Amino acid sequence: SAVKSYAAVDLGASSGRVMVGRVGPEGLELTEAHRFANRPVRTPEGLRWDVLSLYAGVLDGLRAAGRVDSVGVDSWAVDYGLLDADGALLGNPVHYRDPRTEGVAEKVWDTLPAQELYAATGLQYAPFNTLYQLVAARGTAQLAAARRLLLVPDLLTHWLTGEQGTELTNASTTQLIDPRTRDWSREVADRLGIDLGLFPPLRRPGDPAGLLRPEVLQETGLTGPVPVTAVGSHDTASAVAAVPASGERFAYICTGTWSLAGLELTAPVLTEESRAANFTNELGLDGTVRYLRNIMGLWLLQECLRAWGDPDLDGLLAQAAGMPALRSVVDAGDPAFLAPGRMPERITAACRASGQPVPGTPAEVTRCILDSLALAHRRAVLDAQRLAGQSVDVVHVVGGGTRNALLCRLTADACGLPVVAGPAEAAALGNVLVQARADGLVGDLAGMRGLLARTQPLTRYEPRGGTDAWRAAEARLADR
Ligand code: ADP
Ligand code: LRH
Numbered sequence: 001s002a003v004k005s006y007a008a009v010d011l012g013a014s015s016g017r018v019m020v021g022r023v024g025p026e027g028l029e030l031t032e033a034h035r036f037a038n039r040p041v042r043t044p045e046g047l048r049w050d051v052l053s054l055y056a057g058v059l060d061g062l063r064a065a066g067r068v069d070s071v072g073v074d075s076w077a078v079d080y081g082l083l084d085a086d087g088a089l090l091g092n093p094v095h096y097r098d099p100r101t102e103g104v105a106e107k108v109w110d111t112l113p114a115q116e117l118y119a120a121t122g123l124q125y126a127p128f129n130t131l132y133q134l135v136a137a138r139g140t141a142q143l144a145a146a147r148r149l150l151l152v153p154d155l156l157t158h159w160l161t162g163e164q165g166t167e168l169t170n171a172s173t174t175q176l177i178d179p180r181t182r183d184w185s186r187e188v189a190d191r192l193g194i195d196l197g198l199f200p201p202l203r204r205p206g207d208p209a210g211l212l213r214p215e216v217l218q219e220t221g222l223t224g225p226v227p228v229t230a231v232g233s234h235d236t237a238s239a240v241a242a243v244p245a246s247g248e249r250f251a252y253i254c255t256g257t258w259s260l261a262g263l264e265l266t267a268p269v270l271t272e273e274s275r276a277a278n279f280t281n282e283l284g285l286d287g288t289v290r291y292l293r294n295i296m297g298l299w300l301l302q303e304c305l306r307a308w309g310d311p312d313l314d315g316l317l318a319q320a321a322g323m324p325a326l327r328s329v330v331d332a333g334d335p336a337f338l339a340p341g342r343m344p345e346r347i348t349a350a351c352r353a354s355g356q357p358v359p360g361t362p363a364e365v366t367r368c369i370l371d372s373l374a375l376a377h378r379r380a381v382l383d384a385q386r387l388a389g390q391s392v393d394v395v396h397v398v399g400g401g402t403r404n405a406l407l408c409r410l411t412a413d414a415c416g417l418p419v420v421a422g423p424a425e426a427a428a429l430g431n432v433l434v435q436a437r438a439d440g441l442v443g444d445l446a447g448m449r450g451l452l453a454r455t456q457p458l459t460r461y462e463p464r465g466g467t468d469a470w471r472a473a474e475a476r477l478a479d480r
Contacts, residue, residue, distance in 0.1 A: 008431035011075035013257040018061025021432030034061035048092035072231035077173035082146035096128035122281030130174035149198040153233035161210030164200035169237035172283035238430030244452035255401025261380035262292025303343035319363035328356035332376035374410035398426035412461040
Protein backbone atom coordinates (compact mmCIF):
# COMPACT_ATOMS: atom_id res chain seq x y z
CA SER A 1 0.00 0.00 0.00
CA ALA A 2 0.98 3.64 -0.22
CA VAL A 3 0.96 3.92 3.57
CA LYS A 4 4.34 3.35 5.19
CA SER A 5 5.11 2.59 8.82
CA TYR A 6 8.05 3.88 10.81
CA ALA A 7 9.07 2.87 14.33
CA ALA A 8 10.31 5.72 16.50
CA VAL A 9 12.26 4.66 19.55
CA ASP A 10 12.12 7.68 21.89
CA LEU A 11 13.84 7.41 25.25
CA GLY A 12 13.05 10.20 27.68
CA ALA A 13 14.48 10.60 31.14
CA SER A 14 11.24 9.39 32.69
CA SER A 15 9.97 6.87 30.16
CA GLY A 16 10.92 5.11 26.96
CA ARG A 17 8.48 4.39 24.16
CA VAL A 18 8.31 2.78 20.77
CA MET A 19 5.80 4.65 18.64
CA VAL A 20 4.62 3.72 15.16
CA GLY A 21 4.00 6.49 12.66
CA ARG A 22 1.93 5.71 9.56
CA VAL A 23 2.56 8.14 6.75
CA GLY A 24 0.55 8.16 3.55
CA PRO A 25 -1.68 10.21 1.29
CA GLU A 26 -4.26 10.48 4.11
CA GLY A 27 -1.70 12.10 6.37
CA LEU A 28 0.08 11.03 9.50
CA GLU A 29 -1.03 8.85 12.38
CA LEU A 30 0.95 7.98 15.48
CA THR A 31 0.22 5.06 17.79
CA GLU A 32 2.01 3.77 20.85
CA ALA A 33 3.37 0.23 20.47
CA HIS A 34 5.01 0.04 23.89
CA ARG A 35 5.90 2.31 26.80
CA PHE A 36 8.24 1.39 29.63
CA ALA A 37 9.65 3.10 32.70
CA ASN A 38 13.15 4.53 32.63
CA ARG A 39 14.32 4.00 36.19
CA PRO A 40 17.86 5.11 36.98
CA VAL A 41 19.63 2.99 39.59
CA ARG A 42 21.80 4.21 42.46
CA THR A 43 24.74 1.78 42.63
CA PRO A 44 27.71 1.97 45.00
CA GLU A 45 29.55 3.82 42.19
CA GLY A 46 26.81 6.40 41.68
CA LEU A 47 23.69 7.08 39.65
CA ARG A 48 23.50 4.90 36.50
CA TRP A 49 21.13 4.35 33.57
CA ASP A 50 19.74 0.84 33.34
CA VAL A 51 20.60 0.63 29.66
CA LEU A 52 19.95 -3.12 29.41
CA SER A 53 16.39 -2.70 30.58
CA LEU A 54 15.99 0.14 28.08
CA TYR A 55 17.29 -2.07 25.28
CA ALA A 56 14.92 -4.84 26.38
CA GLY A 57 12.09 -2.27 26.23
CA VAL A 58 13.15 -1.32 22.70
CA LEU A 59 13.07 -4.96 21.58
CA ASP A 60 9.66 -5.48 23.22
CA GLY A 61 8.47 -2.35 21.45
CA LEU A 62 9.72 -3.46 18.04
CA ARG A 63 8.01 -6.82 18.54
CA ALA A 64 4.75 -5.02 19.41
CA ALA A 65 5.17 -2.61 16.48
CA GLY A 66 4.89 -5.35 13.88
CA ARG A 67 5.87 -4.75 10.25
CA VAL A 68 7.74 -1.44 9.82
CA ASP A 69 9.62 0.10 6.91
CA SER A 70 12.40 1.50 9.08
CA VAL A 71 13.46 2.34 12.63
CA GLY A 72 14.96 5.48 14.20
CA VAL A 73 16.30 6.06 17.72
CA ASP A 74 16.39 9.26 19.78
CA SER A 75 17.03 9.85 23.48
CA TRP A 76 18.04 12.43 26.04
CA ALA A 77 21.36 14.12 25.35
CA VAL A 78 24.96 14.20 26.66
CA ASP A 79 25.29 10.68 28.16
CA TYR A 80 27.25 7.83 26.62
CA GLY A 81 28.49 4.27 26.92
CA LEU A 82 32.12 3.21 26.53
CA LEU A 83 33.16 0.11 24.61
CA ASP A 84 36.38 -1.83 25.17
CA ALA A 85 38.66 -3.22 22.43
CA ASP A 86 36.31 -6.20 21.99
CA GLY A 87 33.33 -3.91 21.53
CA ALA A 88 31.85 -4.81 24.93
CA LEU A 89 30.11 -2.17 27.03
CA LEU A 90 32.23 -0.99 29.96
CA GLY A 91 29.84 -0.55 32.88
CA ASN A 92 26.48 1.19 32.89
CA PRO A 93 26.26 4.68 31.38
CA VAL A 94 26.60 7.36 34.04
CA HIS A 95 23.46 9.46 34.61
CA TYR A 96 23.82 13.18 33.94
CA ARG A 97 22.47 13.83 37.45
CA ASP A 98 25.37 11.90 39.00
CA PRO A 99 27.48 14.19 41.19
CA ARG A 100 30.80 13.20 39.60
CA THR A 101 30.90 16.48 37.63
CA GLU A 102 30.62 18.74 40.69
CA GLY A 103 33.39 21.35 40.56
CA VAL A 104 34.80 19.97 37.28
CA ALA A 105 33.81 22.95 35.12
CA GLU A 106 35.79 25.35 37.31
CA LYS A 107 38.90 23.22 36.73
CA VAL A 108 38.29 23.09 32.98
CA TRP A 109 37.99 26.88 32.86
CA ASP A 110 41.51 27.19 34.35
CA THR A 111 42.80 25.60 31.13
CA LEU A 112 40.18 26.92 28.77
CA PRO A 113 38.34 30.03 29.99
CA ALA A 114 34.54 29.84 29.92
CA GLN A 115 34.41 32.76 27.46
CA GLU A 116 36.65 30.97 24.96
CA LEU A 117 34.80 27.72 25.40
CA TYR A 118 31.49 29.45 24.62
CA ALA A 119 32.91 31.28 21.62
CA ALA A 120 34.17 27.94 20.25
CA THR A 121 31.20 25.68 21.00
CA GLY A 122 28.20 27.93 21.74
CA LEU A 123 27.10 25.54 24.44
CA GLN A 124 25.56 26.77 27.68
CA TYR A 125 27.20 25.84 30.91
CA ALA A 126 25.66 22.72 32.35
CA PRO A 127 27.74 20.61 34.73
CA PHE A 128 26.80 17.48 32.78
CA ASN A 129 27.92 18.45 29.26
CA THR A 130 29.81 15.43 27.88
CA LEU A 131 33.02 17.46 27.89
CA TYR A 132 32.87 17.87 31.69
CA GLN A 133 31.86 14.24 32.13
CA LEU A 134 34.93 13.14 30.17
CA VAL A 135 37.19 15.37 32.23
CA ALA A 136 35.58 13.95 35.40
CA ALA A 137 36.29 10.43 34.12
CA ARG A 138 39.94 11.19 33.40
CA GLY A 139 42.30 8.73 35.08
CA THR A 140 39.63 6.06 35.64
CA ALA A 141 40.41 2.48 34.64
CA GLN A 142 37.19 2.48 32.63
CA LEU A 143 38.12 5.41 30.42
CA ALA A 144 41.64 4.01 30.02
CA ALA A 145 40.17 0.74 28.72
CA ALA A 146 37.74 2.50 26.37
CA ARG A 147 38.29 2.31 22.62
CA ARG A 148 34.93 3.72 21.58
CA LEU A 149 32.42 6.20 22.96
CA LEU A 150 28.81 5.95 21.80
CA LEU A 151 26.17 8.49 22.81
CA VAL A 152 23.08 6.74 24.20
CA PRO A 153 20.98 6.67 20.99
CA ASP A 154 24.09 5.70 18.99
CA LEU A 155 24.74 2.86 21.46
CA LEU A 156 21.24 1.47 21.00
CA THR A 157 21.48 1.90 17.24
CA HIS A 158 24.77 -0.01 17.40
CA TRP A 159 23.18 -2.86 19.34
CA LEU A 160 20.34 -2.98 16.82
CA THR A 161 22.55 -2.89 13.72
CA GLY A 162 26.16 -3.66 14.59
CA GLU A 163 27.13 -0.33 12.95
CA GLN A 164 28.69 2.69 14.67
CA GLY A 165 28.27 6.41 14.14
CA THR A 166 27.89 9.68 16.04
CA GLU A 167 24.71 11.51 15.10
CA LEU A 168 25.30 15.24 14.74
CA THR A 169 22.36 16.86 16.61
CA ASN A 170 23.20 14.89 19.73
CA ALA A 171 26.96 15.34 19.19
CA SER A 172 26.26 19.08 19.44
CA THR A 173 25.39 18.59 23.13
CA THR A 174 28.85 17.21 23.94
CA GLN A 175 30.41 20.70 23.86
CA LEU A 176 32.97 19.33 21.40
CA ILE A 177 31.28 20.60 18.24
CA ASP A 178 31.73 23.99 16.56
CA PRO A 179 28.20 25.15 15.65
CA ARG A 180 29.52 27.21 12.70
CA THR A 181 31.33 24.39 10.92
CA ARG A 182 28.95 21.73 12.32
CA ASP A 183 32.03 19.58 12.84
CA TRP A 184 34.29 18.61 15.76
CA SER A 185 36.19 21.37 17.51
CA ARG A 186 39.64 19.82 17.47
CA GLU A 187 41.14 22.74 19.35
CA VAL A 188 38.83 22.41 22.34
CA ALA A 189 39.39 18.65 22.47
CA ASP A 190 43.17 19.00 22.17
CA ARG A 191 43.47 21.64 24.85
CA LEU A 192 41.55 19.46 27.30
CA GLY A 193 43.25 16.23 26.28
CA ILE A 194 40.03 14.64 25.05
CA ASP A 195 40.55 11.96 22.42
CA LEU A 196 38.10 12.61 19.57
CA GLY A 197 39.21 9.25 18.14
CA LEU A 198 36.85 7.65 20.67
CA PHE A 199 33.89 8.92 18.65
CA PRO A 200 32.92 7.08 15.47
CA PRO A 201 32.38 9.28 12.37
CA LEU A 202 29.58 11.84 12.33
CA ARG A 203 26.32 11.08 10.60
CA ARG A 204 23.38 13.37 9.94
CA PRO A 205 19.61 13.02 10.30
CA GLY A 206 18.40 11.05 7.29
CA ASP A 207 21.65 9.11 6.80
CA PRO A 208 21.37 5.32 6.69
CA ALA A 209 22.52 3.74 9.96
CA GLY A 210 22.49 0.05 9.02
CA LEU A 211 20.03 -2.85 9.06
CA LEU A 212 18.51 -4.66 12.04
CA ARG A 213 20.85 -7.55 12.87
CA PRO A 214 19.56 -11.08 12.13
CA GLU A 215 19.41 -11.80 15.89
CA VAL A 216 17.27 -8.69 16.40
CA LEU A 217 14.91 -9.77 13.62
CA GLN A 218 14.63 -13.17 15.22
CA GLU A 219 13.96 -11.75 18.68
CA THR A 220 11.36 -9.25 17.49
CA GLY A 221 9.68 -11.46 14.91
CA LEU A 222 10.27 -8.86 12.20
CA THR A 223 11.04 -9.85 8.61
CA GLY A 224 14.17 -8.28 7.17
CA PRO A 225 15.70 -6.33 5.77
CA VAL A 226 14.64 -3.51 8.11
CA PRO A 227 16.78 -0.39 7.70
CA VAL A 228 17.64 1.89 10.61
CA THR A 229 17.77 5.58 9.74
CA ALA A 230 19.72 8.23 11.64
CA VAL A 231 17.18 10.78 12.93
CA GLY A 232 17.64 13.89 15.04
CA SER A 233 18.85 11.53 17.75
CA HIS A 234 18.79 14.24 20.41
CA ASP A 235 15.16 14.05 21.58
CA THR A 236 14.95 17.85 21.70
CA ALA A 237 16.15 18.10 18.07
CA SER A 238 13.40 15.70 17.02
CA ALA A 239 10.85 17.58 19.14
CA VAL A 240 11.77 20.97 17.66
CA ALA A 241 11.55 19.49 14.16
CA ALA A 242 7.97 18.52 15.04
CA VAL A 243 6.86 21.98 16.22
CA PRO A 244 3.71 22.53 14.10
CA ALA A 245 4.55 26.15 13.27
CA SER A 246 3.31 27.73 10.08
CA GLY A 247 5.52 30.82 9.94
CA GLU A 248 8.94 31.74 11.20
CA ARG A 249 8.00 34.02 14.07
CA PHE A 250 7.59 31.40 16.77
CA ALA A 251 9.23 30.42 20.02
CA TYR A 252 9.04 26.81 21.24
CA ILE A 253 9.05 25.18 24.63
CA CYS A 254 9.67 21.44 24.78
CA THR A 255 8.21 20.42 28.12
CA GLY A 256 8.91 17.06 29.71
CA THR A 257 11.39 16.19 32.40
CA TRP A 258 13.10 19.40 31.21
CA SER A 259 11.71 22.55 29.68
CA LEU A 260 13.81 23.61 26.70
CA ALA A 261 12.71 27.08 25.64
CA GLY A 262 13.97 29.21 22.77
CA LEU A 263 14.09 29.91 19.06
CA GLU A 264 15.12 28.18 15.86
CA LEU A 265 17.85 30.18 14.13
CA THR A 266 19.90 29.89 10.96
CA ALA A 267 23.19 30.81 12.69
CA PRO A 268 24.52 30.53 16.25
CA VAL A 269 24.63 33.47 18.68
CA LEU A 270 28.05 33.35 20.31
CA THR A 271 28.14 36.72 22.07
CA GLU A 272 29.33 37.24 25.60
CA GLU A 273 25.85 38.49 26.52
CA SER A 274 24.38 35.22 25.29
CA ARG A 275 26.86 33.25 27.36
CA ALA A 276 26.05 35.27 30.48
CA ALA A 277 22.35 34.53 29.89
CA ASN A 278 23.23 30.83 29.60
CA PHE A 279 21.71 30.21 26.19
CA THR A 280 22.87 27.24 24.19
CA ASN A 281 23.35 26.75 20.45
CA GLU A 282 22.51 23.12 19.78
CA LEU A 283 22.20 21.84 16.23
CA GLY A 284 18.88 21.05 14.60
CA LEU A 285 17.74 19.67 11.30
CA ASP A 286 18.79 21.12 7.96
CA GLY A 287 21.42 23.55 9.16
CA THR A 288 19.26 25.07 11.91
CA VAL A 289 20.43 26.08 15.36
CA ARG A 290 18.35 25.38 18.46
CA TYR A 291 18.96 28.51 20.47
CA LEU A 292 17.50 27.71 23.87
CA ARG A 293 17.80 27.63 27.62
CA ASN A 294 17.44 24.58 29.87
CA ILE A 295 14.84 25.02 32.61
CA MET A 296 14.42 22.35 35.31
CA GLY A 297 10.99 21.48 33.92
CA LEU A 298 8.47 18.99 35.24
CA TRP A 299 11.32 17.20 36.98
CA LEU A 300 10.48 19.46 39.93
CA LEU A 301 6.95 18.05 40.02
CA GLN A 302 8.01 14.45 39.26
CA GLU A 303 10.37 14.49 42.22
CA CYS A 304 7.71 15.95 44.53
CA LEU A 305 5.18 13.34 43.41
CA ARG A 306 7.73 10.63 44.19
CA ALA A 307 8.31 12.11 47.65
CA TRP A 308 4.54 12.27 48.29
CA GLY A 309 4.04 8.62 47.36
CA ASP A 310 2.61 9.31 43.88
CA PRO A 311 -0.81 10.87 44.60
CA ASP A 312 -3.35 11.33 41.80
CA LEU A 313 -1.95 14.03 39.48
CA ASP A 314 -5.29 15.17 38.02
CA GLY A 315 -6.69 15.88 41.49
CA LEU A 316 -3.59 17.79 42.53
CA LEU A 317 -3.62 19.90 39.35
CA ALA A 318 -7.34 20.69 39.77
CA GLN A 319 -6.66 21.93 43.30
CA ALA A 320 -3.61 23.91 42.18
CA ALA A 321 -5.64 25.56 39.41
CA GLY A 322 -8.01 27.02 42.00
CA MET A 323 -5.25 28.72 44.00
CA PRO A 324 -4.13 32.34 43.74
CA ALA A 325 -1.35 32.89 41.22
CA LEU A 326 2.24 33.78 42.04
CA ARG A 327 2.05 33.55 45.81
CA SER A 328 5.62 32.30 45.85
CA VAL A 329 8.06 31.39 43.09
CA VAL A 330 11.47 29.75 42.86
CA ASP A 331 14.15 30.05 40.18
CA ALA A 332 13.33 27.08 37.95
CA GLY A 333 16.64 27.52 36.14
CA ASP A 334 18.68 26.98 39.30
CA PRO A 335 21.08 24.00 39.01
CA ALA A 336 20.50 23.54 42.76
CA PHE A 337 17.41 21.52 41.73
CA LEU A 338 19.38 19.16 39.47
CA ALA A 339 20.03 16.34 41.91
CA PRO A 340 17.28 13.91 42.93
CA GLY A 341 15.76 13.75 46.41
CA ARG A 342 13.89 15.78 49.03
CA MET A 343 12.36 18.07 46.41
CA PRO A 344 9.38 19.41 48.43
CA GLU A 345 11.76 20.46 51.22
CA ARG A 346 14.19 22.09 48.76
CA ILE A 347 11.37 24.09 47.17
CA THR A 348 9.89 25.27 50.46
CA ALA A 349 13.41 26.16 51.69
CA ALA A 350 13.96 28.31 48.57
CA CYS A 351 10.67 30.15 49.22
CA ARG A 352 11.58 30.72 52.86
CA ALA A 353 15.09 31.94 51.98
CA SER A 354 13.66 34.53 49.58
CA GLY A 355 11.17 35.80 52.18
CA GLN A 356 8.06 34.57 50.38
CA PRO A 357 5.08 32.68 51.81
CA VAL A 358 6.06 29.06 52.29
CA PRO A 359 3.79 26.61 50.43
CA GLY A 360 2.55 23.87 52.75
CA THR A 361 0.21 21.38 51.12
CA PRO A 362 1.13 19.33 48.04
CA ALA A 363 -1.35 21.43 46.01
CA GLU A 364 0.37 24.63 47.17
CA VAL A 365 3.80 23.27 46.28
CA THR A 366 2.44 22.14 42.89
CA ARG A 367 1.09 25.62 42.22
CA CYS A 368 4.44 27.15 43.22
CA ILE A 369 6.24 24.82 40.78
CA LEU A 370 3.91 25.57 37.85
CA ASP A 371 4.00 29.34 38.46
CA SER A 372 7.80 29.11 38.65
CA LEU A 373 8.03 27.14 35.41
CA ALA A 374 5.74 29.58 33.59
CA LEU A 375 7.86 32.45 34.88
CA ALA A 376 11.05 30.76 33.65
CA HIS A 377 9.36 30.12 30.29
CA ARG A 378 8.56 33.84 30.07
CA ARG A 379 12.15 34.83 30.89
CA ALA A 380 13.60 32.44 28.29
CA VAL A 381 11.19 33.49 25.52
CA LEU A 382 11.91 37.18 26.18
CA ASP A 383 15.68 36.75 26.54
CA ALA A 384 15.98 34.62 23.41
CA GLN A 385 14.21 37.25 21.30
CA ARG A 386 16.39 40.04 22.67
CA LEU A 387 19.68 38.14 22.33
CA ALA A 388 18.95 36.81 18.84
CA GLY A 389 17.31 40.02 17.61
CA GLN A 390 14.28 38.12 16.37
CA SER A 391 10.74 38.56 17.65
CA VAL A 392 7.85 36.12 17.81
CA ASP A 393 4.08 36.26 18.03
CA VAL A 394 3.28 32.72 19.15
CA VAL A 395 4.74 30.18 21.56
CA HIS A 396 4.52 26.51 20.58
CA VAL A 397 4.52 24.13 23.53
CA VAL A 398 5.28 20.46 22.73
CA GLY A 399 6.02 17.34 24.81
CA GLY A 400 4.40 15.62 27.79
CA GLY A 401 3.80 18.94 29.55
CA THR A 402 1.13 19.82 26.96
CA ARG A 403 -1.07 17.35 28.88
CA ASN A 404 -0.89 19.79 31.79
CA ALA A 405 -3.45 22.44 30.80
CA LEU A 406 -2.66 24.61 33.83
CA LEU A 407 1.00 24.83 32.82
CA CYS A 408 0.06 25.80 29.24
CA ARG A 409 -2.42 28.43 30.41
CA LEU A 410 0.06 29.95 32.88
CA THR A 411 2.74 29.97 30.19
CA ALA A 412 0.45 31.93 27.84
CA ASP A 413 -0.32 34.41 30.64
CA ALA A 414 3.32 34.80 31.64
CA CYS A 415 4.58 35.26 28.07
CA GLY A 416 1.67 37.53 27.14
CA LEU A 417 1.46 35.50 23.90
CA PRO A 418 -0.84 32.81 22.55
CA VAL A 419 0.35 29.30 23.30
CA VAL A 420 -0.34 26.52 20.80
CA ALA A 421 -0.01 23.26 22.73
CA GLY A 422 0.76 19.93 21.06
CA PRO A 423 1.80 17.44 19.95
CA ALA A 424 2.62 15.67 23.23
CA GLU A 425 4.76 13.08 21.44
CA ALA A 426 6.70 15.62 19.42
CA ALA A 427 10.06 13.83 19.66
CA ALA A 428 8.56 10.61 18.29
CA LEU A 429 6.85 12.53 15.48
CA GLY A 430 10.06 14.33 14.51
CA ASN A 431 11.80 10.96 14.53
CA VAL A 432 9.11 9.42 12.28
CA LEU A 433 9.11 12.33 9.84
CA VAL A 434 12.87 12.24 9.30
CA GLN A 435 12.55 8.55 8.43
CA ALA A 436 9.65 9.31 6.08
CA ARG A 437 11.68 12.04 4.48
CA ALA A 438 14.66 9.73 3.94
CA ASP A 439 12.11 7.51 2.19
CA GLY A 440 11.07 10.40 -0.05
CA LEU A 441 7.59 10.79 1.49
CA VAL A 442 7.74 14.30 2.94
CA GLY A 443 9.52 17.48 1.94
CA ASP A 444 11.55 20.03 3.88
CA LEU A 445 11.15 21.15 7.48
CA ALA A 446 8.31 23.51 6.51
CA GLY A 447 6.56 20.64 4.74
CA MET A 448 6.94 18.41 7.80
CA ARG A 449 5.51 21.14 10.01
CA GLY A 450 2.60 21.76 7.65
CA LEU A 451 1.71 18.07 7.77
CA LEU A 452 1.77 18.16 11.58
CA ALA A 453 -0.36 21.32 11.75
CA ARG A 454 -2.96 19.63 9.50
CA THR A 455 -3.03 16.27 11.26
CA GLN A 456 -2.27 16.70 14.96
CA PRO A 457 -4.79 17.88 17.57
CA LEU A 458 -3.59 21.22 18.94
CA THR A 459 -4.98 23.41 21.74
CA ARG A 460 -4.72 27.18 21.70
CA TYR A 461 -4.46 29.23 24.92
CA GLU A 462 -4.90 32.99 24.61
CA PRO A 463 -3.09 35.10 27.22
CA ARG A 464 -5.56 36.48 29.75
CA GLY A 465 -3.81 39.86 29.92
CA GLY A 466 -1.87 41.52 32.72
CA THR A 467 1.77 40.57 32.51
CA ASP A 468 2.40 43.03 35.37
CA ALA A 469 2.02 40.38 38.04
CA TRP A 470 4.57 38.24 36.22
CA ARG A 471 6.97 41.14 35.89
CA ALA A 472 6.62 41.79 39.63
CA ALA A 473 7.27 38.14 40.47
CA GLU A 474 10.34 38.27 38.28
CA ALA A 475 11.61 41.30 40.16
CA ARG A 476 10.99 39.49 43.45
CA LEU A 477 13.23 36.63 42.33
CA ALA A 478 15.91 38.93 40.98
CA ASP A 479 16.08 40.88 44.28
CA ARG A 480 16.72 38.03 46.58
P1 ADP B 1 10.46 12.82 29.03
O1 ADP B 1 10.47 12.62 27.54
O2 ADP B 1 11.47 13.79 29.52
O3 ADP B 1 10.52 11.52 29.77
P2 ADP B 1 7.67 13.56 28.62
O4 ADP B 1 7.70 14.45 27.44
O5 ADP B 1 7.16 12.17 28.45
O6 ADP B 1 9.06 13.52 29.38
O7 ADP B 1 6.80 14.30 29.72
C1 ADP B 1 6.59 13.72 30.98
C2 ADP B 1 5.84 14.71 31.85
O8 ADP B 1 4.58 15.03 31.27
C3 ADP B 1 5.50 14.15 33.21
O9 ADP B 1 6.53 14.44 34.13
C4 ADP B 1 4.22 14.87 33.58
O10 ADP B 1 4.51 16.01 34.36
C5 ADP B 1 3.63 15.32 32.27
N1 ADP B 1 2.40 14.57 31.99
C6 ADP B 1 2.29 13.40 31.34
N2 ADP B 1 1.00 12.99 31.31
C7 ADP B 1 0.28 13.92 31.97
C8 ADP B 1 -1.11 14.09 32.30
N3 ADP B 1 -2.01 13.19 31.93
N4 ADP B 1 -1.46 15.21 32.98
C9 ADP B 1 -0.56 16.11 33.35
N5 ADP B 1 0.76 16.01 33.08
C10 ADP B 1 1.17 14.94 32.41
C1 LRH C 1 15.78 16.40 27.29
C2 LRH C 1 17.27 16.54 27.15
C3 LRH C 1 17.70 17.99 27.10
C4 LRH C 1 19.10 17.89 27.64
C5 LRH C 1 18.90 16.91 28.78
C6 LRH C 1 20.12 16.25 29.29
O1 LRH C 1 15.37 15.07 27.34
O2 LRH C 1 17.73 15.86 26.01
O3 LRH C 1 17.64 18.59 25.82
O4 LRH C 1 19.67 19.10 27.98
O5 LRH C 1 17.92 15.99 28.29
